[in-house]
Amino acid sequence: xxxxxxxxxxxxxxxxxxxxxxxxxxxxxxxxxxxxxxxxxxxxxxxxxxxxxxxxxxxxxxxxxxxxxxxxxxxxxxxxxxxxxxxxxxxxxxxxxxxxxxxxxxxxxxxxxxxxxxxxxxxxxxxxxxxxxxxxxxxxxxxxxxxxxxxxxxxxxxxxxxxxx
Amino acid sequence: xxxxxxxxxxxxxxxxxxxxxxxxxxxxxxxxxxxxxxxxxxxxxxxxxxxxxxxxxxxxxxxxxxxxxxxxxxxxxxxxxxxxxxxxxxxxxxxxxxxxxxxxxxxxxxxxxxxxxxxxxxxxxxxxxxxxxxxxxxxxxxxxxxxxxxxxxxxxxxxxxxxxxxxxxxxxxxxxxxxxxxxxxxxxxxxxxxxxxxxxxxxxxxxxxxxxxxxxxxxxxxxxxxxxxxxxxxxxxxxxxxxxxxxxxxxxxxxxxxxxxxxxxxxxxxxxxxxxxxxxxxxxxxxxxxxxxxxxxxxxxxxxxxxxxxxxxxxxxxxxxxxxxxxxxxxxxxxxxxxxxxxxxxxxx
Numbered sequence: 001x002x003x004x005x006x007x008x009x010x011x012x013x014x015x016x017x018x019x020x021x022x023x024x025x026x027x028x029x030x031x032x033x034x035x036x037x038x039x040x041x042x043x044x045x046x047x048x049x050x051x052x053x054x055x056x057x058x059x060x061x062x063x064x065x066x067x068x069x070x071x072x073x074x075x076x077x078x079x080x081x082x083x084x085x086x087x088x089x090x091x092x093x094x095x096x097x098x099x100x101x102x103x104x105x106x107x108x109x110x111x112x113x114x115x116x117x118x119x120x121x122x123x124x125x126x127x128x129x130x131x132x133x134x135x136x137x138x139x140x141x142x143x144x145x146x147x148x149x150x151x152x153x154x155x156x157x158x159x160x161x162x163x164x165x
Numbered sequence: 166x167x168x169x170x171x172x173x174x175x176x177x178x179x180x181x182x183x184x185x186x187x188x189x190x191x192x193x194x195x196x197x198x199x200x201x202x203x204x205x206x207x208x209x210x211x212x213x214x215x216x217x218x219x220x221x222x223x224x225x226x227x228x229x230x231x232x233x234x235x236x237x238x239x240x241x242x243x244x245x246x247x248x249x250x251x252x253x254x255x256x257x258x259x260x261x262x263x264x265x266x267x268x269x270x271x272x273x274x275x276x277x278x279x280x281x282x283x284x285x286x287x288x289x290x291x292x293x294x295x296x297x298x299x300x301x302x303x304x305x306x307x308x309x310x311x312x313x314x315x316x317x318x319x320x321x322x323x324x325x326x327x328x329x330x331x332x333x334x335x336x337x338x339x340x341x342x343x344x345x346x347x348x349x350x351x352x353x354x355x356x357x358x359x360x361x362x363x364x365x366x367x368x369x370x371x372x373x374x375x376x377x378x379x380x381x382x383x384x385x386x387x388x389x390x391x392x393x394x395x396x397x398x399x400x401x402x403x404x405x406x407x408x409x410x411x412x413x414x415x416x417x418x419x420x421x422x423x424x425x426x427x428x429x430x431x432x433x434x435x436x437x438x439x440x441x442x443x444x445x446x447x448x449x450x451x452x453x454x455x456x457x458x459x460x461x462x463x464x465x466x467x468x469x470x471x472x473x474x475x476x477x478x479x480x481x482x483x484x485x486x487x488x489x490x491x492x493x494x495x496x497x498x499x500x501x502x503x504x505x506x507x508x509x510x511x512x513x514x
Contacts, residue, residue, distance in 0.1 A: 027242070028242075031301070034297070050282065051283055054286035054289070057293070057294070058286065058293050061290075061294060062290065062293025062296075063293065063326075066296060066300070069300055069319075070316065073304045073312065127283060
């Protein structure tokens with residue numbers, strides 16, 4: 001049952017990820033990306049990480065992608081107004097993409113196989129256990145990342161603020 | 166899952182779906198009657214006795230109207246918009262506990278479609294997707310008024326989602342759970358959360374108005390400035406979906422307010438009446454619906470009493486008043502919980 005669900009979800013996430021790249025209209029790309037995030041949330045649920053799935057949907061699909069869509073809708077991109085890219089740019093894109101692929105493949109090669117436990121503990125992703133781990137075992141990294149967010153927030157406010165003179 | 170469980174679930178799912186549609190349908194009628202009462206008119210009274218068949222007549226009218234898709238619209242997204250609005254409106258009712266439990270043939274059936282242990286987060290997830298219905302519809306119409314309405318809707322919903330989430334945090338800190346059923350069960354009798362979280366309730370209520378795009382927060386469809394806002398180009402049942410989704414959202418947010426702050430299916434002295442388990446459960450559900458109807462009426466009451474905000478007032482209220490108040494509420498709750506933990510514990514139990 002969960003195996004079928006996994007394959008359906010995996011197919012949908014790869015398909016929607018490809019649609020992000022291949023669709024002609026920018027808004028369709030963004031919507032495919034949102035759909036891709038949903039399928040990834042589905043994968044989290046299959047791994048018993050309900051909390052992570054909900055937060056993933058709220059943060060990525062619900063907030064960040066809304067801003068993406070916002071910007072792209074306002075830019076009103078379409079095929080006619082799109083600037084034509086020079087062939088030098090295209091070649092550079094192909095080369096850098098190829099290099100990234102090379103790095104990814106070499107990293108995958110160097111790992112000695114993925115050891116996935118087929119049946120993760122059903123309680124592992126519950127809010128309670130997650131909180132216990134975060135506030136106990138990984139207290140320092142957790143607090144440091146919270147500080148990082150605070151810094152980012154202050155930075156964004158500073159940049160967004162109008163110059164006062 | 167056993168067959169009995171499965172049958173009960175299927176019947177219950179269909180029941181919840183049907184009930185929310187019927188309530189949304191009659192909310193449109195109630196809204197017009199309430200508006201008429203507030204404006205000293207009679208309201209719809211032609212279709213059937215007291216105009217009770219008016220929603221059916223409206224529905225038929227909606228279906229019969231000509232379906233127009235603008236030539237410059239993105240056709241697929243134009244259809245997707247209202248579908249998402251309707252889908253997300255119907256999805257939230259899954260985690261709401263509509264009653265305690267029924268015992269049929271010695272077997273206990275919980276009156277809830279599913280008790281997810283992150284119920285509140287699920288609700289927030291669905292609410293945060295809800296904005297796409299309006300955004301996609303508004304953009305796909307290829308009309309500047311629609312686009313402006315969509316932008317207003319999305320910035321408004323994102324802003325008020327923050328304050329809403331933070332008002333819930335204080336509640337979650339008190340009850341120690343994200344499951345809506347457990348939150349309801351933590352307020353037996355008249356120990357409703359509204360008495361210990363009055364500020365949180367007020368914040369949540371205001372944000373619920375903003376999330377459902379109801380007056381005074383109905384700027385996305387502000388007819389005096391934007392023709393019809395995001396649904397300017399919509400006609401026929403697609404427009405009907407948008408309007409209908411708003412009424413379903415109103416019903417569901419009332420249900421969530423009742424569950425979180427007004428004890429859900431709990432009522433004082435309900436368990437001391439000496440009724441059987443099933444009768445108590447059904448009476449609890451009836452009382453819960455009574456509370457829900459009060460809040461639906463409250464939504465309408467506010468709509469026909471208060472004029473809408475200006476856009477800058479809306480943003481100032483959201484970011485400069487509600488969010489700081491929500492943070493203050495969290496801090497106060499945390500301090501009280503820290504110092505009076507034992508006392509608190511005995512008072513809510």
